[in-house]
Amino acid sequence: MHKILKHIAPLALIIVGASACDSKLDVLPTQSLDENLALSTSQDIKVTLNGAYDGLGDGDVYGGGFQFTGEFLADDREALFGGTFSNLDEIWRKTITTGNTQTLATWQDSYSAINRANNVLSALSVVDEADRAQVEGEARFIRGVLYFELVKLWGKAWGDGDNNANLGVPLVTTPTRSITDEDYRTRASVQAVYAQVIDDLTKAESLLAATDAGDDASYATRDAATAMLSRVYLMQGNYALARDAANKVIQSGARELEGSFADVFATGGESNEIIFRTAVSDQDGVNSMNTYYAPATFQGRGDVRVQIKHTDLYEAGDVRKTFFTTASNRLFTRKFLDQFGDVPVVRLAEMYLTRAEANQRLGTAIGSTPLADVNRIRTRAGLGALGTVNLAAILKERKLELAFEGNQLDDIKRNKGMVGTKPFNDNSLVVPIPQREMDTNKSLVQNPGY
Template identity: 30%
Template sequence: MKNIKTHIKIVALLGVLLSTFSCSDEFLSPAPTAAVSGANFYTTEDQVFAGIINMYDGIQGVNDTRSDSNHGIQMEFYVTEMRSDNTRTKSGEGEASDFDFFRVQPENGLVADHYRSFYNVIFRANKVLESLDVVSSANKDKFEAEARFIRAYVYFNMVRLYGDIPLVDKVITPDDTDIQFTRVPTAQIYDFIINDFQFAIQHLDNSGSKNRGSKAAAQGLLAKVYLTTKEYTKAQLLLEEVMKGSYILEPNFSDVFYNENNKEVIFSIGFIQGLTQDSQNFSAEFLNGVGRTVGVNYVTNDAKTALDNLGGTRTAVSYRQDKLQLTQNQVAKYLPNGEDGGADGKTFTGLDPRLAGNDWIVLRYADILLMHVEAILAGGNETSVGAALASFQAVRNRAGLTTAVTKVTLEELLDERRVELAFENQRMFDLIRFGKAQEILSAFSIAIGGSFSSTDLLLPIPQNEIGLSRGKLTQNPGY
């Protein structure tokens, strides 16, 4: 079911490179404290290329439960989807449940893991960028573009989650506390992100793996940046460039997730089933009694109702009833390699679900089409522009909702994004970008007995990072 040829080539090449040059453990696992690590730079072009693969390895994260490992994208659902009205813990207990009820504190270890992991990816990108002198002129711009693409992608997520953050644009040492612990205004972070994405667009193409940066991925993510900064015309132009390409909506919604590297996916984080170093455990964590930290990212009743009413054919692919606890519902888009666990939801044929190989989709064509509608809407309450209607209708048609639309309202677009991209870590960002987070999450919090306030729109800066800075790194309001 899973096309892993590209992954195998990357892993094999990395193994060859590691066997042919001396490199410390720092190469694959840089010191986990934010963006600081050793200053040993790559000395050959092959090493720089291996460093590029190492960036994706950092996003992929380590499939273990150690508190000092970097778990990369495998932590993202906690700090995005579970902070919204889409998902929650099964039991309402433990540290993960703090996200359910809007009571996250700076000491939360899951937040610390996410923050540390992604600053570590920034370190890896910066290390590539500061080693480009050994790269041939034929590859130098492409290597730089790919590293800057990853750096921009990570910073875009970080600035939306934490607000003003340290802007680390070079490999730093423990002595560089001014860079490591000085929070930079959000507007400056966005300027930096835009500049990196623009360079990536100029020097990347769309001929490579979907598990690596590309021109279309940079265009699509930069368009989302522009929607966030309310530069709608710039976003529309970029999105229409992507729409001229060869990407499509897969006719079968299930194939988006279980026929990987399909024509709808623009950028995804690759995983390989069964290999501890290259698999993921979030597919198991979303289930009941299968993973190591089980019963997280369960579907809220609110999200279930939205999918039941608006999802069309997407609903059956998006969630399923827990086979052991019939009042509970599980995310179904990432069932381990497509297996549903048999009659008890726990029995997988020849597969340890804790070593699942499902790729994590960062950007796909349906998102491009819905962002296209958003760009044309341009902050207004509704649009009847033909191009917007066509993009909106295409997404709905694929879901079997073929009634012709004559206008699209802001609320309808937000609802459509919710059911199309359910459990793909988009909901919280969408609520904030659409200016609806305060209203919707306040009502949701009251209904579940939570304690939402406006300060919950940002995560806390991890207390351990503030401690390392000896107070130089300041905390977000409300924490």
């Protein structure tokens, strides 16, 4: 199904749901088809699903927007943002204004993709029975991961006060096809959003076919749903479930670690180590990580320059310490040098580090010991094996292995760490509701500090 439809995904952009729900609420779609026509056949639903993937991979969403927003907010001058875009500079400096166009784009594009997924889920009865479970699983995966990313950026961290009282983001689980008063949703609680995320991803995991080594990682698979569940549980501090989910992905055997660290990023994001990625080609998709993290010699803007403060964290002999390129006397990560490379979202190395951390915290050895899992990652990096390991060593390994991939803010918040002198729950580390949304939807309440 996917190989046939991959290059016609843009067609879904004019199908019902072309405008975001809870965003652009004062603007009716300028291009739409009657829902009875747009969602009348199984093929229509599959095209709409591909449109949801297209939205998921948008450059302001999983094409890089979520990743670099988290990295900029978490950065304490281990990297320097030297670009000219003031909206990105605001994020890096933790001085985001409510008129920031980057955060507005991430909000609107995410809700647009959610609406496409909602359209798919509303018309499952039309889908051929043989494909129905797979289609539902993929749509739920898309909706679940989007709400997970949204609540992490726009809501307080899980456990920072009362999850039932803290405001998350509006929950929309039915299609928005015309605007009525009912579409001006209030913000659901952090608890409610996480519950929706877990429900969607758990159902996706049960519906999607078992992952095969040959599966295209730019589409949702069972392992992808399980890996994202592992992330959700880790954010919640539910270490037993995070460990078990990570172990399940590892034990499935569908993905394997590359023999060398460089090989993970040498194939345009198509390494078998990558569990889920967003697709980019010269015809469709945007790799915003390349745009901002790569120098001009690799078609990027060279906006994010790595500093000695970061490279000094690596041990001598660590191949990751040299996984940088120099241009104009500035240092850049080599992870995103391919302009048309797919953007990695989650990879197997993270699952080993999650299992190690959770086992260490719980005093268990499900799947393997924490020491063995950490040494597996260290050995791949060209380092000698440790004789003993503690939590601090595991967290440091996680930081270095996953550097610049979008995990840093999550790890600081869940571990109640600091960004420079700012505590994890500082108001400036939570993104403000875009002013355009506040002006349009009077039911929204702004985050503290804005």
